Amino acid sequence: MKLFSIIVIYNGMHRDWIQKCFSSLQNSSLPNQIIAIDNNSSDNSVEYIKAHFPNVLLLESKENLGFGGANNLGLKKALEMGGEYFFLLNQDAWVEENTLEILVQLSKKNPDYGIISPLQLDGTGERLEWGFSNSIGYDYNKDFFSDFVLNKPKKDLYNTTESYAASWLLTKETLRKVGGFNPSFFHYGEDDNYCKRTLFKNLKIGVTPHTSICHDTYHKPENKFKNFEETEKRRIIQLLSDPNTQGNAQIITQLRNKMIKSFLFFDFKQYKVYYRLHSYFRTHFSTISENNIKSSSNQKFIFIKH
Numbered sequence: 001m002k003l004f005s006i007i008v009i010y011n012g013m014h015r016d017w018i019q020k021c022f023s024s025l026q027n028s029s030l031p032n033q034i035i036a037i038d039n040n041s042s043d044n045s046v047e048y049i050k051a052h053f054p055n056v057l058l059l060e061s062k063e064n065l066g067f068g069g070a071n072n073l074g075l076k077k078a079l080e081m082g083g084e085y086f087f088l089l090n091q092d093a094w095v096e097e098n099t100l101e102i103l104v105q106l107s108k109k110n111p112d113y114g115i116i117s118p119l120q121l122d123g124t125g126e127r128l129e130w131g132f133s134n135s136i137g138y139d140y141n142k143d144f145f146s147d148f149v150l151n152k153p154k155k156d157l158y159n160t161t162e163s164y165a166a167s168w169l170l171t172k173e174t175l176r177k178v179g180g181f182n183p184s185f186f187h188y189g190e191d192d193n194y195c196k197r198t199l200f201k202n203l204k205i206g207v208t209p210h211t212s213i214c215h216d217t218y219h220k221p222e223n224k225f226k227n228f229e230e231t232e233k234r235r236i237i238q239l240l241s242d243p244n245t246q247g248n249a250q251i252i253t254q255l256r257n258k259m260i261k262s263f264l265f266f267d268f269k270q271y272k273v274y275y276r277l278h279s280y281f282r283t284h285f286s287t288i289s290e291n292n293i294k295s296s297s298n299q300k301f302i303f304i305k306h
Contacts, residue, residue: 003032003085003104004078008070009049010039012091015216018045022053024094030101032087035077037061037070067165068181068190075170075180076304083172090166093120093215102211103169106156114174114203115195117163123216130217135162136207144207157206161199165191167213177201179302182295184241184288189234193241197295200243229273236281240288243296252281 005025012018025034034056038046040063049058059073071088078086085104089095095118103116110116120132136144136158144158178197181190195205236251259274281288294302 001085001104002081002083003030003087003100004074004081004083005032005034005087005089005100006071006074006078007034007036007089007091008039008067008074009036009041009045009091010064011041011043012045013043013048015092017092017216018048019052020094020216021089021091022049022056024096025089025100026053026055027097028095028100029098030104032100033057033078033081035059035074037065037074039064039066039070066186066190067188068185069183072180072183072304075175079172079175079301079304085172086170086175088165088168088170089213090215092123092217093166093213095167095213096211099167099211099213100169102208106206106208107169107171110157110204110206111171111173112204113157113206114170114178114198114201115163115205116157116169117205117207118167119207119209119212120164120166121212121214123214125212125214129164129166129215131164132166132215135164136160141207144209148209153209156210157208160205160207162192162195163205163207165194166215174198174203175304176300177203179295179299180304182241182291183303184237184284184291189238192238193295197243200296229277232273233277233280236277237288240285241292241295243292252278252285255281 007021022034025032036049036056037059038061040061046060049056059077061070065073075086087100099118103118107113107116120129122129141158141160147153178201182193185193198205239248240251255274255278259271259278262271262274
């Protein structure tokens with residue numbers, strides 16, 4: 001059984017992230033090969049990894065591939081090396097000694113699950129990480145929410161429709177059916193899309209209460225999307241990339257109409273936003289739609305090029 005831990009690195013020296021992350025994986029009760037993909041860091045992350053973690057397989061990209069693109073590169077390498085299980089972990093996260101062992105055991109017992117996640121705590125380890133708590137809240141999983149609040153877990157795995165990609169265990173079967181991350185996303189949103197595609201392929205998504213990781217999200221969540229334009233672009237890409245909808249050709253027309261309306265009402269700031277969005281999606285609409293068609297097809301290992 002070959003288990004690979006895939007870590008995307010971008011300026012990971014902050015707050016000793018690399019040290020905490022890699023050390024926790026090396027101290028895991030279940031042996032695993034770490035593959036780190038550096039996204040053209042501007043600090044000394046690469047040099048630090050080479051000096052302090054020589055057993056890590058380090059892939060150096062000359063450009064920032066984004067979260068999904070870098071993970072796809074690591075997954076491709078792990079598949080080439082005979083990987084069967086693939087643990088995706090953020091650079092600012094670290095695991096418990098038994099985390100990997102518990103996740104793999106659960107995966108073996110429950111092969112119908114495409115994604116299995118541990119509990120994701122914040123950097124203090126004393127409360128749920130904000131993104132994770134949103135994804136497993138009452139609206140998404142009433143049983144888990146109730147059992148967790150009452151401290152009476154009744155299941156090894158709780159089904160959910162969303163899971164924050166700070167720590168995922170994937171199997172080779174998941175990669176064969178679902179593939180890698182959709183390249184239409186650069187950063188943020190690719191995990192939501194992957195969950196939709198996993199469910200579309202009739203695989204389940206599960207969260208276990210029996211182990212956890214710490215995720216050092218020191219930043220405020222509202223800083224993710226600095227303005228309306230970024231949020232709207234992400235929302236539209238999500239819509240166009242949903243395998244259940246197969247795109248929406250009316251998006252371009254809707255953006256054009258909003259652009260014209262803003263101009264007629266002399267709202268030139270809003271006009272510029274919709275002008276840029278309209279231009280972006282006119283240029284990228286066909287590629288985004290093609291990626292969505294590919295992701296819902298029966299092609300094996302899509303986006304990984306295995």
